Amino acid sequence: MGQRAEFREMAISFPRGGSELPSRSSLGFAPIAALKIALVASETAPFAKTGGLADVVASLARALHRQGHEVRVFLPLYESLRSDGHDLTPVEELRDIRIDYPDRSFTCCVSKAALPNSDREDGTVLDVEFIDCPELFDRGGYYTSDPDEHLRWSTLCRGTLDVLGRSGWSADVVHCNDYHTGLIPFYLRTTHRDVEPLAETRTLLSIHNMSFQGTFGADIIDELGLTDVRGMFHQGHLAQGRVGFLETGILYASWLATVSETYATEIQEAEFGMGLEPLLKARSDQLVGIANGVDVDEWSPDRDALIPHRFSAADLTGKADCRKALLDRFGIAQEPGPGSTDPMVVGIVSRLTAQKGFELLPDILPAYLEQGRIRLVVLGSGEERYERYFQSLRDSYPGSVGVYLGFHEELAHWIEAGVDLFLMPSRFEPCGLNQMLSLRYGTVPLVRHTGGLADTVEPWDVDTSSGTGFVFHDFTADALGATIDRALEVWDDRRSWATLMQNGMARDFSWERQSASYVDLYRQMVAS
Ligand code: ADP
Ligand code: GLC
Numbered sequence: 001m002g003q004r005a006e007f008r009e010m011a012i013s014f015p016r017g018g019s020e021l022p023s024r025s026s027l028g029f030a031p032i033a034a035l036k037i038a039l040v041a042s043e044t045a046p047f048a049k050t051g052g053l054a055d056v057v058a059s060l061a062r063a064l065h066r067q068g069h070e071v072r073v074f075l076p077l078y079e080s081l082r083s084d085g086h087d088l089t090p091v092e093e094l095r096d097i098r099i100d101y102p103d104r105s106f107t108c109c110v111s112k113a114a115l116p117n118s119d120r121e122d123g124t125v126l127d128v129e130f131i132d133c134p135e136l137f138d139r140g141g142y143y144t145s146d147p148d149e150h151l152r153w154s155t156l157c158r159g160t161l162d163v164l165g166r167s168g169w170s171a172d173v174v175h176c177n178d179y180h181t182g183l184i185p186f187y188l189r190t191t192h193r194d195v196e197p198l199a200e201t202r203t204l205l206s207i208h209n210m211s212f213q214g215t216f217g218a219d220i221i222d223e224l225g226l227t228d229v230r231g232m233f234h235q236g237h238l239a240q241g242r243v244g245f246l247e248t249g250i251l252y253a254s255w256l257a258t259v260s261e262t263y264a265t266e267i268q269e270a271e272f273g274m275g276l277e278p279l280l281k282a283r284s285d286q287l288v289g290i291a292n293g294v295d296v297d298e299w300s301p302d303r304d305a306l307i308p309h310r311f312s313a314a315d316l317t318g319k320a321d322c323r324k325a326l327l328d329r330f331g332i333a334q335e336p337g338p339g340s341t342d343p344m345v346v347g348i349v350s351r352l353t354a355q356k357g358f359e360l361l362p363d364i365l366p367a368y369l370e371q372g373r374i375r376l377v378v379l380g381s382g383e384e385r386y387e388r389y390f391q392s393l394r395d396s397y398p399g400s401v402g403v404y405l406g407f408h409e410e411l412a413h414w415i416e417a418g419v420d421l422f423l424m425p426s427r428f429e430p431c432g433l434n435q436m437l438s439l440r441y442g443t444v445p446l447v448r449h450t451g452g453l454a455d456t457v458e459p460w461d462v463d464t465s466s467g468t469g470f471v472f473h474d475f476t477a478d479a480l481g482a483t484i485d486r487a488l489e490v491w492d493d494r495r496s497w498a499t500l501m502q503n504g505m506a507r508d509f510s511w512e513r514q515s516a517s518y519v520d521l522y523r524q525m526v527a528s
Helices: 002-010 052-066 079-083 149-166 183-189 227-232 235-239 245-252 261-266 277-282 317-329 365-370 384-396 409-418 434-440 451-456 477-492 494-505 511-527
Strands: 036-040 070-076 097-100 105-114 127-132 173-177 202-207 215-217 242-244 255-258 287-289 344-352 374-382 401-405 421-424 444-448 470-472
Touching (some): 036 052, 036 149, 052 173, 052 511, 070 149, 097 149, 105 149, 245 277, 255 511, 317 409, 365 374, 374 409, 409 434, 421 434, 434 494, 444 477, 470 477
Parallel strands (some): 036 070, 070 127, 173 202, 202 255, 374 401, 421 444
Antiparallel strands (some): 097 105
């Protein structure tokens, strides 16, 4: 009750760019009402990115904003944001947000910066709001193994809810992403239950990856000041001395989403649910799969400012030029080896983790490289064992393999534009963006039949000349090898290959379409 009064007093008007659709409150109930959506995440491109999560949050926010919805996006203010020179403006009304835990207190404030390419037709730009708490977020990276990691993500959650409360902004839906935001649904049921503007707020938890669960020792419950509500955490796991932010979000979010239909089914089974499948199965009526999309402003070969030559399905000359430029950049030979046909250039852009299936490569790649059938370009960073593997492959096949270890936005575009085949042999893949980017760039994806890869790549059918890529099922080097063989057969028949490229380039994965599914879901949540 005290909290409710406090927030009422502090409520300030917080005008957010003119909403093109009539607001719910002004119309009572209207099916076309603009929604108020707060998106919260640990990554948002271009401010903080290690993978697809950052792209998805930025693209969805942009699409919703352009459709006239009221959108707010919350992200921690990482040290790198200051050093990368982003144009951050402190928000005067949102200073001195005090977040108390039993043994520590933090004082946060909020800065904002415009999300690039988010202009509406009326010129309104969407601002991203950064929870500024240097004590917690000025670290070497976004994710740490520091002893206060639980406080970092808890503070993002509490900071966001406090800001919404202070600004009197009655979000229809707080859309949480991954375990970093998993405590938001919990806080809204407990500590923040009486924050008035959020009384009707629903929560959606999007799961981008079951392998990241934010699991901590059970003692953090006391450190977070949640001893009184200890009974609301997963009791079985507590008995084992652990508590997970993702599982807590799964228990308390109004609805759950994941990033492809197939993954939504997979995670209800032991192989992909990673221990949380019983919780997900129990909530299957409120669990949906909505595939990610592609940000066409950033990823369109006919207007991509980062690639050396532009091209389209109607004129692929620029793609051949991009291929040449890419091979030159890596010092890879353009000509076929002795007695060989034109090699197929294979690309990889990826986080280098066990998820991505690269352990299948050592048994099969050397043969193709020795025969001069393929060239390989790799951009990635991650676990040392994979980095070392790709380095050693480059050392063994100089002139046939190019490797860049690190994060490089421009190079990612060059590779999508310049290679013939994009390799994603993932062990599991909630959605995956690169296979869709590849299709837009006339680059044929070769993927494993899992998660979003299964939903977005249609296997090439030689009889009907239909399909967009190559798909293998068993997670074995043999199955992958057989599929590379099939790809090479089609590669040798350039007419079929051209059809395959055109089929892929004709697909529409734009966010305009995908965001409509989120809007339908938000509306369904608000109505229930
Ligand atoms: P995940 O989120 O599991 O990493 P996705 O396929 O959903 O996989 O998204 C990966 C995103 O990150 C893509 O936009 C891809 O281009 C980008 N990316 C991954 N690694 C790198 C890298 N080393 N340099 C630049 N971009 C990268
Ligand atoms: C995750 C998944 C990836 C997905 C991305 C964005 O990191 O690994 O498959 O595309 O999130 O949802």
